[in-house]
Amino acid sequence: MKNKKEPALHNKRRKNNEESKWGYIFILAPLLVFIIFTLYPIIDAFIISFKEFKPLKTEWIGLDNYKNTLKNSLFYKSLINTVVYTGLTVPLSMALSFVVSILIVPLTKRKQNFYKAAYYLPAIASGVALSFVWKWIFDPLPSGLLNRLVALFGVNNQNWLGSSKTAMLSLILMALLSSHGTSIIIYIAALLGIDNTYYESADIDGATFFKKLWYIVLPLVKPTTVFLLVTSVIGSFQVFQNAFLMTGGGPDNATTMVGLLIFNKAFKYFEYGEASAQALLLTAIIGIFTFIQFKLTGDNVEY
Structure with missing residues (x-):
C-alpha cells in the first residue's frame, strides 16, 4: 500500500508545482509593468534628487536640492x-x-x-x-x-x-x-x-x-x-x-x-x-x- 501511495503523492505535488509555476508566469506581466513604470522611476527620481542637471553631464550635489x-x-x-x-x-x-x-x-x-x-x-x-x-x-x-x-x-x-x-x-x-x-x-x-x-x-x-x-x-x-x-x-x-x-x-x-x-x-x-x-x-x-x-x-x- 505504501508503494502505491508514493507515486500518487508525487504526481499531486508535481501538479501543484506546475499550477504554481503558471501562477507566477501570469503575475509576471503586471509585476514587470510595476517595476518598469513605477518602481524604477521612483528609484531614479530618488537618485536624481541628489544631482544637478547640466546640458553635458549631471553633478552630484548631495542634499542641496532638498535644502x-x-x-x-x-x-x-x-x-x-x-x-x-x-x-x-x-x-x-x-x-x-x-x-x-x-x-x-x-x-x-x-x-x-x-x-x-x-x-x-x-x-x-x-x-x-x-x-x-x-x-x-x-x-x-x-x-x-x-x-x-x-x-x-x-x-x-x-x-x-x-x-x-x-x-x-x-x-x-x-x-x-x-x-x-x-x-x-x-x-x-x-x-x-x-x-x-x-x-x-x-x-x-x-x-x-x-x-x-x-x-x-x-x-x-x-x-x-x-x-x-x-x-x-x-x-x-x-x-x-x-x-x-x-x-x-x-x-x-x-x-x-x-x-x-x-x-x-x-x-x-x-x-x-x-x-x-x-x-x-x-x-x-x-x-x-x-x-x-x-x-x-x-x-x-x-x-
Whole structure:
C-alpha cells in the first residue's frame, strides 16, 4: 500500500508545482509593468534628487536640492494652496456625493443608471474640453455665465480667474461641480449592499429617516468613506490639471499647487534635481497625511 501511495503523492505535488509555476508566469506581466513604470522611476527620481542637471553631464550635489526646496518660500506657498484646496474640496465633495447617492438609491434601476452615467460623464470627458467650458463660465466679460448669474443679485462683474481673491475659490467651485462621478458610484454600491433587515428593524422601532441615516447607514458605509477620504486626499494633493489649464498658477502664484510647481521646475526651468526633491517631499507629506487619516478614521474598519 505504501508503494502505491508514493507515486500518487508525487504526481499531486508535481501538479501543484506546475499550477504554481503558471501562477507566477501570469503575475509576471503586471509585476514587470510595476517595476518598469513605477518602481524604477521612483528609484531614479530618488537618485536624481541628489544631482544637478547640466546640458553635458549631471553633478552630484548631495542634499542641496532638498535644502533649496526647504528654503524656497514658493514651495511653502504652493503647499499652503494645496492644503487649502484639499481641505475645502475633499470634505465638501464627499458630502455632496453622499447626499446625491442617498437621493439616487430609492429610484428605479433605469433611473439609477441614467443618473450614474450623467454624473460620471465628466470623469471620462477631456480635461482640456472641460477647462474651455469652465473658462467660458468664468469669463470676466458680462457675457460670462457666472457674471450673468451674479448680476441677477446686483453683483458687479468679477475677474474670477484673474484676481488673487477669487482665483482659488473658482478652482474649488470647478472641482465641487464636476468631480463626483466615481464617488457617487462607489457610495451607491455601498448603500445597495446594506441588508434591508436593518431598515425593517428600524421601522418596527419607529426610527426616523435621520436616525436610520445616523445609526445604520453611516456606520455601515464607514469603510467606503475612509477609502474615498484617503484616495481623495492623495489625488487632491497631486492636483495639477485644473491649475495648469485654468490659471497657470496665477495670479501672483495664488493658485500654484505643489504639482504645478514640480512641473514648472522640471519642464520649464529644467531643474530636474530640485523637481525630484520636491516630488519626494510631496510623497512624504502625502504619506504622513494618509497615516494620520488611518489613525483617526480607520478604527474598527474592515475592508
